Amino acid sequence: xxxxxxxxxxxxxxxxxxxxxxxxxxxxxxxxxxxxxxxxxxxxxxxxxxxxxxxxxxxxxxxxxxxxxxxxxxxxxxxxxxxxxxxxxxxxxxxxxxxxxxxxxxxxxxxxxxxxxxxxxxxxxxxxxxxxxxxxxxxxxxxxxxxxxxxxxxxxxxxxx
Amino acid sequence: xxxxxxxxxxxxxxxxxxxxxxxxxxxxxxxxxxxxxxxxxxxxxxxxxxxxxxxxxxxxxxxxxxxxxxxxxxxxxxxxxxxxxxxxxxxxxxxxxxxxxxxxxxxxxxxxxxxxxxxxxxxxxxxxxxxxxxxxxxxxxxxxxxxxxxxxxxxxxxxxxxxxxxxxxxxxxxxxxxxxxxxxxxxxxxxxxxxxxxxxxxxxxxxxxxxxxxxxxxxxxxxxxxxxxxxxxxxxxxxx
Numbered sequence: 001x002x003x004x005x006x007x008x009x010x011x012x013x014x015x016x017x018x019x020x021x022x023x024x025x026x027x028x029x030x031x032x033x034x035x036x037x038x039x040x041x042x043x044x045x046x047x048x049x050x051x052x053x054x055x056x057x058x059x060x061x062x063x064x065x066x067x068x069x070x071x072x073x074x075x076x077x078x079x080x081x082x083x084x085x086x087x088x089x090x091x092x093x094x095x096x097x098x099x100x101x102x103x104x105x106x107x108x109x110x111x112x113x114x115x116x117x118x119x120x121x122x123x124x125x126x127x128x129x130x131x132x133x134x135x136x137x138x139x140x141x142x143x144x145x146x147x148x149x150x151x152x153x154x155x156x157x158x159x160x161x
Numbered sequence: 162x163x164x165x166x167x168x169x170x171x172x173x174x175x176x177x178x179x180x181x182x183x184x185x186x187x188x189x190x191x192x193x194x195x196x197x198x199x200x201x202x203x204x205x206x207x208x209x210x211x212x213x214x215x216x217x218x219x220x221x222x223x224x225x226x227x228x229x230x231x232x233x234x235x236x237x238x239x240x241x242x243x244x245x246x247x248x249x250x251x252x253x254x255x256x257x258x259x260x261x262x263x264x265x266x267x268x269x270x271x272x273x274x275x276x277x278x279x280x281x282x283x284x285x286x287x288x289x290x291x292x293x294x295x296x297x298x299x300x301x302x303x304x305x306x307x308x309x310x311x312x313x314x315x316x317x318x319x320x321x322x323x324x325x326x327x328x329x330x331x332x333x334x335x336x337x338x339x340x341x342x343x344x345x346x347x348x349x350x351x352x353x354x355x356x357x358x359x360x361x362x363x364x365x366x367x368x369x370x371x372x373x374x375x376x377x378x379x380x381x382x383x384x385x386x387x388x389x390x391x392x393x394x395x396x397x398x399x400x401x
Contacts, residue, residue: 002170004274008273011171011189012187012275016280019196023253023254027200031201031208
C-alpha cells in the first residue's frame with residue numbers, strides 16, 4: 001500500500017506544512033477578516049434600520065395622537081358653535097313671534113274700536129231717525145208739534161242711552 | 162487495467178531535497194496547492210464586493226464561515242474565538258482535499274496517513290500546550306476527573322491516559338481509512354463494469370449510488386475531523 005511507504009512521508013509532510021501554513025496565513029489575514037467585516041456591517045445595518053424604523057413609528061404615533069387631540073378640540077368647538085347658533089336662532093324666533101303677536105293684538109284692538117265707532121254712529125242715526133219719525137207721527141196723528149229736544153230725550157229713554 | 166491501489170501512489174513531479182531530506186514536489190503536493198488555491202479563490206473572490214445583500218457565491222462563502230464559526234462557538238464557546246482561523250483553514254483544507262479526490266484521475270491527499278497523522282499530531286500537541294498554558298499543572302486533572310472516588314484511580318488514570326493519547330490516532334486513522342476504503346471500493350466496483358459485459362449495468366448502478374455516498378462521506382469526514390478538533394479544544398480550555 002503506497003500509504004505505508006515511509007520514504008514518501010517527508011515530502012508529504014513538508015508540503016502539507018508549507019501549503020497549510022500559507023493557506024492559514026491567507027485565511028486569517030485576508031479572507032476571514034473580510035467575511036467577518038461584511039457580516040458585522042450587515043448586522044449593524046439591520047440593527048440601525050430597526051432602530052430607525054422604531055423611531056419613525058414613535059414619531060407616527062405622536063403625530064396620530066396630536067391629530068386626534070386636534071380633531072377632538074375641533075369637534076368640541078364646532079358643537080359649541082352649533083349650540084350658540086341654535087340658541088340665538090331660538091331667541092330671535094321668540095322675539096319675532098312676540099312682535100307679531102303684539103302687532104296682531106293691536107290690529108284687533110283697532111278693528112274693535114272701529115267696529116264700536118261704526119256701531120255708535122249707526123245707533124245715533126237710528127235715534128235721530130226715530131225722533132224724526134216720532135215728531136212726524138205725533139204731528140200727523142194728533143197735530144201736536146213736539147220739540148226736537150223732547151223727542152230726542154224720549155227716544156234716548158227708550159233706547160236706554 | 163490499473164490496480165485499486167495505484168491511485169494512491171505518490172509520484173514526484175519535481176525532485177527536491179533540503180539538508181538531505183527528500184522534499185520533492187509530488188502529485189500530493191500539487192493537489193494540496195489546488196485545494197489551497199480553490200479555497201483562497203472561493204473565500205476572496207466571492208467576498209470581493211462585500212455586498213450587504215449577498216449574491217450566490219458570497220452567500221456560499223458566508224455559509225461556510227458561519228458554519229465553522231457556529232461549530233466552534235457551540236463546542237468551545239467564546240474562548241475558542243482566536244482559534245477560528247485555524248479551525249476554518251483545517252475544515253476547508255480537508256473538505257476540499259476530500260472533494261477534489263472525487264474527480265476521476267485526481268489524487269486524494271487526505272487518503273494518506275502521513276498527511277492525516279501530521280495534522281492530527283499538530284492538533285494534539287497544540288491542544289495539549291493550550292491546556293497546560295491555561296491550567297498549568299492542574300491540566301493533569303484531565304487524567305483523573307474531579308469527583309471520582311479515589312479508589313478508582315488505579316483503573317481510571319490509565320484509561321484516561323490511553324484515551325488522551327489515542328486522540329491523534331483516532332483522528333488520523335478515521336479520515337485516512339474512510340478516504341482510502343471509499344476510493345478502493347469505487348475502483349474495484351468500477352473494474353467490474355467493463356469486465357462482465359451487459360451485466361456491467363448492475364455494478365454501474367451500484368457505483369452511481371456509492372459515488373453519491375462518497376461525496377457525502379467526503380463532506381462528513383471533513384466535518385468529523387473538525388468537530389473532534391473543536392471538542393479537544395474545549396477539553397483543553399474548559400477541562401472536562
